Amino acid sequence: NAGVMQNPRHLVRRRGQEARLRCSPMKGHSHVYWYRQLPEEGLKFMVYLQKENIIDESGMPKERFSAEFPKEGPSILRIQQVVRGDSAAYFCASSLGTGQPQHFGDGTRLSIL
């Protein structure tokens, strides 16, 4: 499968735990984006990364959320001390570069008990 790979597909956490979401971009893509979709809403931009750099994090909550895209390995979206309001679908997208179409993974559905 040459598409954007996200795992896990579903993740359940209790309040106060940490959630780690992983995203492997399409082969050859060096630009990664994370979006969040709350129930019955459209997707909202969170963060845009290139290898080892955060380019735009204007959509990231200021606390508890962080993202990285290391030189080797997948991009990680990390949510610390999760709360019920973090329940959502988190989508990752990748592109060849700016001005290029973004390709989306199947998302990770995060549920907080």
Next chain:
Amino acid sequence: GIQVEQSPPDLILQEGANSTLRCNFSDSVNNLQWFHQNPWGQLINLFYIPSGTKQNGRLSATTVATERYSLLYISSSQTTDSGVYFCAVGRDTGTASKLTFGTGTRLQVTL
């Protein structure tokens, strides 16, 4: 930021009918994509169409960038077309490449 409005918000069609979905945006863009979110939540890329017209089978799309709107046409609709259709726009500058999504058109195709 850029505002994106989609219409209609909801649409019910009988199988075989045609439809037109509209996306208006508030500023000039150089990235516009249409997506179909199926009932399982997957986002399917339909078109990358910052300007012009494209066709793919029963679907086609037209973007008139100077007038800040895009249209998605679905012909001979099938039950598998059901789901939510999103328009997303962006203005890529090298340091800003995010897509802004509309609120979607929810389509239900019935037998």
